[in-house]
Amino acid sequence: MAHGKLWAYSDPQRRLSKRKKDELDLIRLAEAYPELKTFYPQALLDQLAAGQFLDACGSVRPASGFTAPPPHTPTPVFSSALSTL
Numbered sequence: 001m002a003h004g005k006l007w008a009y010s011d012p013q014r015r016l017s018k019r020k021k022d023e024l025d026l027i028r029l030a031e032a033y034p035e036l037k038t039f040y041p042q043a044l045l046d047q048l049a050a051g052q053f054l055d056a057c058g059s060v061r062p063a064s065g066f067t068a069p070p071p072h073t074p075t076p077v078f079s080s081a082l083s084t085l
Contacts, residue, residue: 002029002036010041 008014009022023044030037030048037045 002026002033002039005029006039006041009044 005022005025009019009026011019014022026040026044027048030040037048040048
């Protein structure tokens with residue numbers, strides 16, 4: 001399985017979103033089976049060692065630098081209509 005993921009991750013013809021999914025799968029596999037890292041490309045090994053990920057432009061960014069957007073609080077659309085029921 002790891003061999004196929006490595007191939008897919010390295011294929012420039014695949015969509016970026018698919019390659020990023022493959023990258024994440026490879027990171028998960030490396031966490032569960034560290035011996036697989038011997039087959040990984042150096043760029044991926046560097047990311048694993050530093051706890052970083054590559055953005056869409058290939059720039060390295062710290063994983064801890066990600067900030068999630070604030071949670072969305074839905075606004076009732078028909079609140080006045082519902083209150084009359």
